[in-house]
Amino acid sequence: MAFGMRLVFSGIVAALVASGATAAPDYRIDWEITNRFGPFEALNLPSAVFQEYRLREEDGGFDGWHARLDRRPGGMKSPYADAIRSGAPLHWDPIRQLHSPRVTRFVKHEKDPQTTVSARFRLTVEGEDPLAEGAMCMWEGGAPQPCDAPFDTRVPLRGSFVSVEVGGETVLAWIKPEHMVIVGVGDSYSSGEGNPDLPAEWKPLRFPNSNDIGWLAERRSQFLEPGPDRRWIDNTCHRSFFSYQGLTALRLASEDPHRFVSFLHYSCSGAEIFDGLIFPQRRVIEEGSDGPVWLRYAQVNAVVQDLCAGGLSQNPRHRAHPDYFPVTDEELGGLSIRDFERTYRGTELAPGGRSEPWMRPAREAGGISRSYPHDGLMDCDELRVPDHVFLSIGGNDVAFGEMVRYYILPVDYEDSWLKSIAAPAVCPPPVYQADKRLHPAAYARCARLRGANGYDAMDLLTGTERNGQLVGGIDQRFSLAVSILKHRLGVPAEAISMAQYPDPLRTVPPVTPPCARLRYTDQVVYGAQSDTYDDLSAWNGIDEATRVISWTKQWEYVVTEEEAWKALDFFDTFRVRLADTAQELGISFVCETRDAFVGHGWWTGEHLALPHLVPQGRPGHWNIEDLDPYGYRVAGRAIRTANDSVLIQPSLVRVATRNTSVSGTFHPNFFGHRLVAEGFYQSLFGGEAPED
Structure with a gap:
């Protein structure tokens, strides 16, 4: 490739070093959608809201989930309560009596490249040549950052390739x-x-003797x-x-x-x-x-x-x-x-x-x-x-x-x-x-x-x-x-x-x-x-x-x-x-x-x-x-x-x-x-x- 870089698909070595048969490190791109619930994403609620309200494996089901949320300051409440109290528009439009375009865009336009969801990526490596300590990565659309730090971005709901440059190589993964x-x-x-x-x-109130x-x-x-x-x-x-x-x-x-x-x-x-x-x-x-x-x-x-x-x-x-x-x-x-x-x-x-x-x-x-x-x-x-x-x-x-x-x-x-x-x-x-x-x-x-x-x-x-x-x-x-x-x-x-x-x-x-x-x-x-x-x-x-x-x-x-x-x-x-x-x-x-x-x-x-x-x-x-x-x-x-x-x-x-x-x-x-x-x-x- 140009500038001497190698192309490595996530999890698969796509090219080898030109001189010799030494395998490149097995780079992988791990990823997750950070705000996976449509109504939350439509309201631009921070991803932290979903991370708080989502059911976790350690909850063991809805019982443990409820107990965990109720232990927070203020106890259990609707994630929409603050927006309702302030009068902010929600994902339901009471005038049109339909859902807001902010939430239906994911459905109506899911194949549009502009319809994106929040995501987080991490680069991991396996094999005999681990990632050097302090190595820097360049994620597509981002600035140079330490490779062990997560990269937050948005990805099209229809799917796309995601790439990151590390050590003279480009790691490419299909995200769908x-x-x-x-x-x-x-x-x-x-x-x-x-x-x-x-x-x-x-x-x-106090009514000690009222029936x-x-x-x-x-x-x-x-x-x-x-x-x-x-x-x-x-x-x-x-x-x-x-x-x-x-x-x-x-x-x-x-x-x-x-x-x-x-x-x-x-x-x-x-x-x-x-x-x-x-x-x-x-x-x-x-x-x-x-x-x-x-x-x-x-x-x-x-x-x-x-x-x-x-x-x-x-x-x-x-x-x-x-x-x-x-x-x-x-x-x-x-x-x-x-x-x-x-x-x-x-x-x-x-x-x-x-x-x-x-x-x-x-x-x-x-x-x-x-x-x-x-x-x-x-x-x-x-x-x-x-x-x-x-x-x-x-x-x-x-x-x-x-x-x-x-x-x-x-x-x-x-x-x-x-x-x-x-x-x-x-x-x-x-x-x-x-x-x-x-x-x-x-x-x-x-x-x-x-x-x-x-x-x-x-x-x-x-x-x-x-x-x-x-x-x-x-x-x-x-x-x-x-x-x-x-x-x-x-x-x-x-x-x-x-x-x-x-x-x-x-x-x-x-x-x-x-x-x-x-x-x-x-x-x-x-x-x-x-x-x-x-x-x-x-x-x-x-x-x-x-x-x-x-x-x-x-x-x-x-x-x-x-x-x-x-x-x-x-x-x-x-x-x-x-x-x-x-x-x-x-x-x-x-x-x-x-x-x-x-x-x-x-x-x-x-x-x-x-x-x-x-x-x-x-x-x-x-x-x-x-x-x-x-x-x-x-x-x-x-x-x-x-x-x-x-x-x-x-x-x-x-x-x-x-x-x-x-x-x-x-x-x-x-x-x-x-x-x-x-x-x-x-x-x-x-x-x-x-x-x-």
Whole structure:
């Protein structure tokens, strides 16, 4: 070569000294991506942030990882908390309701040489002629530096050659990051509901002899620290860092130094298969608004836009809505859209359909959203097919949240205000309702609801009869969702992964296989008494949403053993049907997470009662300054109680119908997401899940 230099490929001697047969030292270029998680890199967070938050081998999994991060000054917190507190833009654009170009550039333009990621290189040598002490190296694009020092630079995501000059030789290596694209879609169990990135901060309080909830229900704004209200990455969907989908993606980025993970998160609280996943979600309450708002896009359409490297495909048959196409017969697989009508009674999954007038007011509101939402599905000819789709859906489709509300609230409440803002919109089937002879008013109310809706929760699960067949059940809804994800995102069924819903009701581990129905002996549950008002109840925080004046009656918010058994039996019926359908469809379904919360029920752990409601010296008393939403616990509950929710995500909006303080109730807390993430990861990527 020119100037007498030799070319040595990393790990392979490409040339020998011209005189004689002496081999050159075996130079190697070791390298790693220093910021391997797409959202961190998109926000230009220092590589040290990823190095701190990544899971390390010595952590031994999410448990040790959480314990390590909680030992830091300030404890465990979201890596996005500081940016949210300062008002800095995040990787999610709440106006466009899509991911920021700063994060989608890795997906849309991964073959562009200008799309780079941070990397660190080191030169090592083996053989009889080791690198001389104090030797200097010249890395391409850098200045001379000691060879034993790391070299930090950026490399194209598509791969490139990297070279370094040392001792008159040029060492050349091909560097190709593994780019893994992960999409997370679904409902509140995967969005992070109940776990805001920036939880509420309370002033120190002392009420030594108060058992009155008034300080929380009516005057809580006086006791909150000034500054931003509780915040998520996306406030509309309550989407946060503390989600098992994101935690799993972070672990996949952590385990391979040559891997870069683009994680795109779309899960939204309240999402159903139709109302959210494949149709724009309307059942979203944006605090401070005058009522319900629509999301601009169905989740699947948002994914298509963020993964589309070129322009969206255009539909010449619909000039008014050229970005939208009707659902195809192949996607329907013989199903009829009208078999699924519930919320809208009009969607055809086609542009210009019967549902369009429903969405017109949202479009006419002006601003950037004036052209949205619309019915129909988007398509793209240059789509970057995701490597994994993490899915969590179905619970809202069978109205499980409404059933939980039915059981927590008093059975025979007569207060008209409580009825109007807290009564469930869907009742359990009669076999799971309160005894008709003991509670005739409750039974009559559910009968009226079923007449008005045309269904109860069991109808939503099994379907309703039409022409002698059951149609529109969760198995058919789920099949349609998977079919649309496969066709619109181009993924095979096995690339779609879903964790089974866990429950916090059982007290003993089951003996049945995780995909099978629980035996009667497995259904051992915990229940509270319902005779009198209990100031230790974990559910009294519901008063924060329902109580408007201090003399309102103290209601008995409890889950009794009988109610817990009924809820579990219904939910187990749902879970088995979901698991059976998933296996028929060939998706990667993790049944093992069904049992993730056994031993971590809602009645376990500390701080069950609200603070300051139990006098000092009595069991259950604690002070608000002891609240630690994401602190490490060896054991405890895996879900948010109503009390947890109103303390961690209190709403400052006093219109009760838009109060989301209690929306975190019965959702996984960070401990719960950690448990699901561990089982999800181990089953899909790491072998068998460890014993709890």
